[in-house]
Amino acid sequence: MARPAEGFAEGLRVITANRLDSGAVVWFGPGDSWAHRIAAATIFERAEEAEAALERAKAAAAAGVVVEPYLIEVVRGDDRVRPLRPRELIRSLGPSVRADLGIQAGQQQ
Amino acid sequence: MALLLKDGAVAENSWLAIDDEAVTVPEGPVIVSLERWRRDRAALSARNTPLGVRLKSDQLAGEVAADLDRFTLVALEFPVFRDGRAFSTARELREHHGFTGEIRAVGHVLPDQYQFLVRTGFTSVEVADTAKLESWRHALSEISVAYQAALTDDTPLSNLRRRVGTVG
Amino acid sequence: MTHLQAGPYHQAGQYHYDEIDRRFLAERVEQFRRQVERRISGELTEAEFRPLRLMNGLYLQLHAYMLRVAVPYGVLSSAQLRQLAAIGRKYDRGYGHFTTRQNLQFNWIKLVDVPAILDDLAKVDMHAIQTSGNCIRNVTTDQFAGAAEDEVVDPRVYAEIMRQWSTLHPEFTFLPRKFKIAITGSPHDRAALAIHDVAVRARRLADGAVGFDIYVGGGLGRSPFLAKLLREGLPEADLLAYLEAVLRIYNQYGRRDNIYKARIKILVHEVGIDKLRQQIDAEFERIRGPKYRLESAIVDAIRAHFAPPPFEVLPDEVPSVVVAMTGDAAFARWVQTNVVRHRQPGYASVTISLKPAGGIPGDATSEQMEAVADLAERFSFGELRVSHEQNLVLAHVRRDALHALWTELGKHGLETANAGLIGDIIACPGLDYCALANARSIPLAQQISERFADPERQHLIGELKIKMSGCINACGHHHVGHIGVLGVDKHGVETYQITIGGSADEKAALGAVVGPAVGYDEVTDKIERLVAAYLDWRLEGERFIDTVARLGVKAFRERVYGPAA
Numbered sequence: 001m002a003r004p005a006e007g008f009a010e011g012l013r014v015i016t017a018n019r020l021d022s023g024a025v026v027w028f029g030p031g032d033s034w035a036h037r038i039a040a041a042t043i044f045e046r047a048e049e050a051e052a053a054l055e056r057a058k059a060a061a062a063a064g065v066v067v068e069p070y071l072i073e074v075v076r077g078d079d080r081v082r083p084l085r086p087r088e089l090i091r092s093l094g095p096s097v098r099a100d101l102g103i104q105a106g107q108q109q
Numbered sequence: 110m111a112l113l114l115k116d117g118a119v120a121e122n123s124w125l126a127i128d129d130e131a132v133t134v135p136e137g138p139v140i141v142s143l144e145r146w147r148r149d150r151a152a153l154s155a156r157n158t159p160l161g162v163r164l165k166s167d168q169l170a171g172e173v174a175a176d177l178d179r180f181t182l183v184a185l186e187f188p189v190f191r192d193g194r195a196f197s198t199a200r201e202l203r204e205h206h207g208f209t210g211e212i213r214a215v216g217h218v219l220p221d222q223y224q225f226l227v228r229t230g231f232t233s234v235e236v237a238d239t240a241k242l243e244s245w246r247h248a249l250s251e252i253s254v255a256y257q258a259a260l261t262d263d264t265p266l267s268n269l270r271r272r273v274g275t276v277g
Numbered sequence: 278m279t280h281l282q283a284g285p286y287h288q289a290g291q292y293h294y295d296e297i298d299r300r301f302l303a304e305r306v307e308q309f310r311r312q313v314e315r316r317i318s319g320e321l322t323e324a325e326f327r328p329l330r331l332m333n334g335l336y337l338q339l340h341a342y343m344l345r346v347a348v349p350y351g352v353l354s355s356a357q358l359r360q361l362a363a364i365g366r367k368y369d370r371g372y373g374h375f376t377t378r379q380n381l382q383f384n385w386i387k388l389v390d391v392p393a394i395l396d397d398l399a400k401v402d403m404h405a406i407q408t409s410g411n412c413i414r415n416v417t418t419d420q421f422a423g424a425a426e427d428e429v430v431d432p433r434v435y436a437e438i439m440r441q442w443s444t445l446h447p448e449f450t451f452l453p454r455k456f457k458i459a460i461t462g463s464p465h466d467r468a469a470l471a472i473h474d475v476a477v478r479a480r481r482l483a484d485g486a487v488g489f490d491i492y493v494g495g496g497l498g499r500s501p502f503l504a505k506l507l508r509e510g511l512p513e514a515d516l517l518a519y520l521e522a523v524l525r526i527y528n529q530y531g532r533r534d535n536i537y538k539a540r541i542k543i544l545v546h547e548v549g550i551d552k553l554r555q556q557i558d559a560e561f562e563r564i565r566g567p568k569y570r571l572e573s574a575i576v577d578a579i580r581a582h583f584a585p586p587p588f589e590v591l592p593d594e595v596p597s598v599v600v601a602m603t604g605d606a607a608f609a610r611w612v613q614t615n616v617v618r619h620r621q622p623g624y625a626s627v628t629i630s631l632k633p634a635g636g637i638p639g640d641a642t643s644e645q646m647e648a649v650a651d652l653a654e655r656f657s658f659g660e661l662r663v664s665h666e667q668n669l670v671l672a673h674v675r676r677d678a679l680h681a682l683w684t685e686l687g688k689h690g691l692e693t694a695n696a697g698l699i700g701d702i703i704a705c706p707g708l709d710y711c712a713l714a715n716a717r718s719i720p721l722a723q724q725i726s727e728r729f730a731d732p733e734r735q736h737l738i739g740e741l742k743i744k745m746s747g748c749i750n751a752c753g754h755h756h757v758g759h760i761g762v763l764g765v766d767k768h769g770v771e772t773y774q775i776t777i778g779g780s781a782d783e784k785a786a787l788g789a790v791v792g793p794a795v796g797y798d799e800v801t802d803k804i805e806r807l808v809a810a811y812l813d814w815r816l817e818g819e820r821f822i823d824t825v826a827r828l829g830v831k832a833f834r835e836r837v838y839g840p841a842a
Contacts, residue, residue, distance in 0.1 A: 020388065022342075023388060024341065067337060087708055087715075096717060097709050098637075098709075190325070193450065193528060194528060197528045204564075219329075221312065225450060228447035244315065244320065254297055256443075257444075257446055257447075258569055259447050267297065268575050269441045269575060270301075
């Protein structure tokens with residue numbers, strides 16, 4: 001993990017997945033909706049909340065809306081939320097080598 | 110309730126699978142594990158009804174080769190559909206050991222594997238998930254061309270190609 | 278179904294589908310269409326669907342689904358490439374990525390569009406069958422097959438036979454792990470045989486008949502191994518029976534308890550080549566028989582598809598080329614690196630580099646694909662190749678047309694003169710696209726190719742193959758790069774391990790780690806220092822790899838990292 005000293009309970013988490021039909025990257029938002037921007041994701045501060053929401057997200061996966069939802073670590077600053085790890089950062093934006101493609105370019109998969 | 114498929118259609122299952130722990134073996138055709146067969150070989154041989162043996166995916170054809178004349182049926186287990194060892198076991202039972210009885214697929218198999226099963230020598234499939242029955246019925250007629258020789262007596266078309274999947 | 282393949286320009290050897298092949302393909306597309314419907318309807322779980330979609334080349338990556346289209350042994354017609362360009366425009370973002378497996382990947386695919394895309398591919402006799410999954414993958418070969426001056430047997434004939442034989446093979450579609458076969462028919466190995474699960478070296482036996490040396494157990498990934506010789510001089514008629522024996526032993530005894538130990542290389546390593554050979558030979562003797570015999574009539578029928586194109590009788594040296602070369606240094610450089618000799622006098626094979634300085638290795642826009650399709654028709658009998666080094670090849674170009682071709686390529690940014698040089702970097706998609714990756718590889722490749730962009734400097738350095746992967750799965754072949762770069766995730770930070778001394782040709786070798794792993798910003802500097810050391814130390818005619826072999830890795834380590842490292 002990026003910060004091994006830090007326990008789960010202190011970290012901020014959001015839930016992410018890909019849509020089954022389009023493969024688009026989505027994040028679990030208010031009202032158990034799936035948002036196409038990480039800014040709209042529900043941020044979990046407590047482990048129990050996050051795990052409970054993940055169960056509901058997995059139900060959405062079982063119902064064929066999304067594929068394999070999972071929790072990721074995020075950091076918050078300047079009123080913005082950003083994934084901690086490079087992989088999730090790239091998922092939230094698009095390829096770092098093609099600024100003209102993906103979410104960063106306003107494209108919706 | 111599991112269903113039995115033969116030639117793409119639901120068939121009657123006259124075989125009873127016997128637990129390794131079962132003390133008495135009922136009358137009629139039964140299927141026992143390889144372990145049970147080895148343990149109770151004499152008693153099972155003395156019965157006058159058809160006998161089947163069930164092999165786990167890591168129990169290959171050689172394990173029963175010497176005893177094949179005792180069995181009317183060999184059941185090959187798929188612990189998960191991705192474990193494809195039984196395809197080789199079936200083919201070896203037919204091609205190398207001349208087994209002519211029933212070869213039955215049991216465990217987790219998908220309709221999408223039905224044609225592969227038939228082409229490697231399986232004769233029947235135990236289908237646990239009846240929700241997929243429509244897909245199973247359809248599976249043998251989906252693809253009508255194969256590019257390699259297999260156990261079924263396919264009609265050569267040209268080059269490496271054969272006509273398959275006439276059922277359906 | 279509209280059929281787009283036949284055309285006046287399509288004269289070069291390629292396997293031509295007939296109605297039987299097309300019926301098969303149409304049925305396979307329908308089968309997958311139903312599989313998608315069953316997934317959407319909920320009949321199939323993701324766990325059940327995943328292997329089925331993978332068998333059709335469909336991955337779920339970071340941003341979307343990725344579709345890997347099979348380019349059988351790397352051979353394409355102009356019509357096929359045009360259709361790929363059209364699919365890229367219609368269903369993707371106007372480009373595609375050519376891979377080290379000689380295939381093409383689309384990165385922005387929707388699951389619901391895939392059946393329609395497969396329909397479009399089928400119109401040009403293409404598909405995505407077995408480009409992934411634990412089955413026999415697309416067979417790969419020498420990109421100069423049928424053209425190379427040193428070729429003794431045309432490998433495409435046997436690649437096609439193995440392609441057909443492996444297609445939906447009933448016994449070998451649920452193997453312990455993927456299975457890659459490569460074949461060459463030349464003494465100089467351009468197909469990276471040593472890193473394949475099975476490698477076939479086609480040659481002439483003592484009596485002049487075609488035979489094969491079979492190698493087994495090559496593969497990169499977490500535990501890299503070079504393939505070992507399994508069988509020498511296998512007769513042509515036994516090819517398929519022998520492969521059936523190899524695959525059956527692997528299917529039965531390959532490990533299924535650990536995904537990282539499931540490739541046949543681990544079986545070879547654990548059982549030992551001699552014992553495994555005994556098992557395979559015993560199985561082969563049982564299988565061998567009329568049913569699995571590869572009849573010469575079958576081979577002849579397939580060979581007929583690969584007849585040479587209608588070459589003209591030409592002198593070998595063309596004065597106009599020489600004149601143009603002396604007058605144009607850029608063209609001369611391009612001829613030196615991107616043009617190789619052809620078996621037919623007056624012709625040459627041309628590598629079209631997909632590695633412009635600062636570009637994404639292997640990417641081509643739909644416009645570039647269409648341009649290359651046009652140029653293939655004009656200059657190379659309407660046929661082209663994808664190389665495992667992620668470039669395109671026009672195999673049969675008249676030498677007196679080279680300058681005209683080069684001029685046309687320049688209009689589309691495809692004239693980069695760096696085939697085999699430091700800018701011709703193999704790179705996997707890495708963390709920018711791939712769900713398995715731990716680190717990015719593309720932007721590093723871009724940095725390096727920009728650092729060495731000066732064509733004169735590149736030519737001065739000479740042959741130097743950099744290969745980089747964004748994870749241990751090694752799609753970028755980093756173990757066999759003259760310089761290899763492997764991206765790892767070290768506590769959430771992209772970190773890179775550099776190796777030197779690897780090679781993928783007939784003198785295949787695995788590279789050795791040259792020093793401690795470095796951060797993203799340090800890789801290019803380290804490579805520049807490795808190159809500087811080589812330039813200081815090289816003897817007359819030595820390539821980078823030769824100098825490494827002569828002086829050893831330690832000398833380079835001390836020079837680049839200091840004596841204490």
